[in-house]
Amino acid sequence: MRHPIQDYLRSLHDSLRDSNEGELAQYIPTLATADPDRLGIALATVTGHLYSAGDDETEFTIQSVSKPFGYAAALMDRGRAEVDARVALNPSGEAFNELSLEAESHRPDNAMINAGAIAVHQLLVGPDARPQERIDRLVSLLSALAGRPLRVDQESYEAELATADRNLSLGHMMRSHGIIQDRAEDVVAGYIAQCSVLVTARDLALMGACLAAGGLHPLTGERVIAARVARQVLSVMSSSGMYDDAGQWLVDVGIPAKSGVAGGVLGALPGQVGIGVFSPRLDAHGSSLRGVRVCRRMSEDLNLHIMEADALGGTVVRHVSREGASVRLHLQGVIRFGGADAVVSALADLGTGERRQRGWSWDGDEHPDVAACTAVGRGALEDAVAAGEEDGAIEEVVLNLERVDRVTEVGRRLMAEGVHRLEADGVRVRIDDPDGVLAEV
Numbered sequence: 001m002r003h004p005i006q007d008y009l010r011s012l013h014d015s016l017r018d019s020n021e022g023e024l025a026q027y028i029p030t031l032a033t034a035d036p037d038r039l040g041i042a043l044a045t046v047t048g049h050l051y052s053a054g055d056d057e058t059e060f061t062i063q064s065v066s067k068p069f070g071y072a073a074a075l076m077d078r079g080r081a082e083v084d085a086r087v088a089l090n091p092s093g094e095a096f097n098e099l100s101l102e103a104e105s106h107r108p109d110n111a112m113i114n115a116g117a118i119a120v121h122q123l124l125v126g127p128d129a130r131p132q133e134r135i136d137r138l139v140s141l142l143s144a145l146a147g148r149p150l151r152v153d154q155e156s157y158e159a160e161l162a163t164a165d166r167n168l169s170l171g172h173m174m175r176s177h178g179i180i181q182d183r184a185e186d187v188v189a190g191y192i193a194q195c196s197v198l199v200t201a202r203d204l205a206l207m208g209a210c211l212a213a214g215g216l217h218p219l220t221g222e223r224v225i226a227a228r229v230a231r232q233v234l235s236v237m238s239s240s241g242m243y244d245d246a247g248q249w250l251v252d253v254g255i256p257a258k259s260g261v262a263g264g265v266l267g268a269l270p271g272q273v274g275i276g277v278f279s280p281r282l283d284a285h286g287s288s289l290r291g292v293r294v295c296r297r298m299s300e301d302l303n304l305h306i307m308e309a310d311a312l313g314g315t316v317v318r319h320v321s322r323e324g325a326s327v328r329l330h331l332q333g334v335i336r337f338g339g340a341d342a343v344v345s346a347l348a349d350l351g352t353g354e355r356r357q358r359g360w361s362w363d364g365d366e367h368p369d370v371a372a373c374t375a376v377g378r379g380a381l382e383d384a385v386a387a388g389e390e391d392g393a394i395e396e397v398v399l400n401l402e403r404v405d406r407v408t409e410v411g412r413r414l415m416a417e418g419v420h421r422l423e424a425d426g427v428r429v430r431i432d433d434p435d436g437v438l439a440e441v
């Protein structure tokens, strides 16, 4: 069977192939001579499925798409306090290479603009690291994310270094304020090396999927980025990743993203997918014109907007079964706050045996479609409670976690509290947790 997502990417590629709007970046000589017609599109799911079309294996320099990962590495190497002390967390509303710092702290506005990324590069590894160690750190993180060894393209590196006046002036300005400590020339050279790493659209999709998965690699399941760090990086990407287009982008596309001046765009939709696009012609913001179009289309066609939310909590109670005085709650999926509320509400119903008015009616035949538990779970819970009235009180409740993938900290605390209170009401509670998901919290 040919996968429908593969076909979708191919048709998306075909529909945009002939568009030739936008301009190549001129200020870096190797970019000015790139083949402008290339178009590569890739999508990776957090569960490790990778699809791609067009020039998906063509290598190009990562440029600013390296910034989220430099930021991730610095946060892991130095901790949040040290990084926040030198790089702020607000959108700049300016172009990526603007010569500006925050008024009082003299910090760059965020890690997605050049000033921020240069300050971040200084933070890599540790205060006394040699320039090469910082470059190696980033190349190895990017390689781990791509799942293959990546390298710096020497020609691009030298070409950009030869024309790096603007970035050097940012470096000198930040050094004069103590934001960076090494020689500005060294930090900027390191930053340019990080920008010159060669990647493909497929690499970017995998890197995005890893961020989207909270830092777990979609192919290996290995933790490559700490969960808190992935969260911070995605947050800053969503507010600042598309520079002065970030607000419009969030409304129209709604996928945290980062673009690079060589034509790469990386998108990362938390919990779902990573997107990688390569097309060298740029729009007025310095982002790939067709790359932006691809993301817009995907967001629309695949409903990938981050603000498009489901009432997920309700799907946690999958089924309820009763045998004599014992009731079994079959739970499933990921139990966060909303899911734990559904479980505790079910426990409360079972504990008192009362028909509670909780958004749906126990009595009528009609059950309004509220998301308190799945349709199956809801009906069965009603039956279990109703049976309680005929067959006598419920003496035991079993929470079956066999199908639960993960429980968040608040999910665990809220469910523990519910169990505790149900026991205080005189009901025995047993927890069936064969995979120990509760212990993993």
Ligand SMILES: NC(=O)CC[C@H](N)C(=O)O
Pocket: 062, 063, 064, 065, 096, 097, 114, 160, 167, 192, 195, 259, 260, 261, 262, 286
């Ligand atoms: N937006 C970008 O991709 C800019 C990266 C490029 N290396 C620069 O510093 O100018």
